[in-house]
Amino acid sequence: MADVAAGAKIFKTKCSQCHTVEAGAGHKQGPNLNGLFGRVAGTTPGYSYSAANKSSGITWNEDHLFKYLKNPKKYIKGTKMIFAGLKKEGDRNNLIAYLKESTA
Numbered sequence: 001m002a003d004v005a006a007g008a009k010i011f012k013t014k015c016s017q018c019h020t021v022e023a024g025a026g027h028k029q030g031p032n033l034n035g036l037f038g039r040v041a042g043t044t045p046g047y048s049y050s051a052a053n054k055s056s057g058i059t060w061n062e063d064h065l066f067k068y069l070k071n072p073k074k075y076i077k078g079t080k081m082i083f084a085g086l087k088k089e090g091d092r093n094n095l096i097a098y099l100k101e102s103t104a
Contacts, residue, residue, distance in 0.1 A: 007098025010091055014083070021102040030081060036060050036103045041076070052078030065096050 011021070018030035025032050031047040038061070042054030056076050058064050068075040069092045071085040086092045 002093040002097035004094070004097045004101055006091075007094035007096070008102070010086070010095045011098055011102075014086070015095075018083075021099070033099060033103050036065075036099060037062075050076075050078055050080040052076050053080075062096055062100075065099070066092050069095065 011019075018028050020026065020028060020032045021034055022032075023034045025034070027044075027047045031044040031049075038059060041056045041058040041060060042049040053076055058068075058076070066089075069086050072079055072081045072083050086095065
């Protein structure tokens with residue numbers, strides 16, 4: 001079972017420098033993630049995505065995020081997201097659990 005609190009810690013240390021999750025919060029270096037699940041990649045209003053992200057055809061769900069968060073540059077070749085990824089499955093599951101709760 002994924003641990004939302006552990007996912008929140010991962011978000012704070014690895015993601016919050018570039019992303020926000022609160023409704024109405026602005027974009028940082030990366031887009032606001034509010035409403036992430038079910039959204040088509042590269043479509044958040046007001047954020048300038050890479051062509052690779054916009055043309056990926058991905059609709060974000062747990063499976064896509066799990067694969068993407070392991071190695072973003074490998075999953076969407078040409079993405080401008082500068083993040084090495086989370087290699088541990090447990091860390092990815094915990095982060096996804098947090099994102100499901102915090103971006104809904």
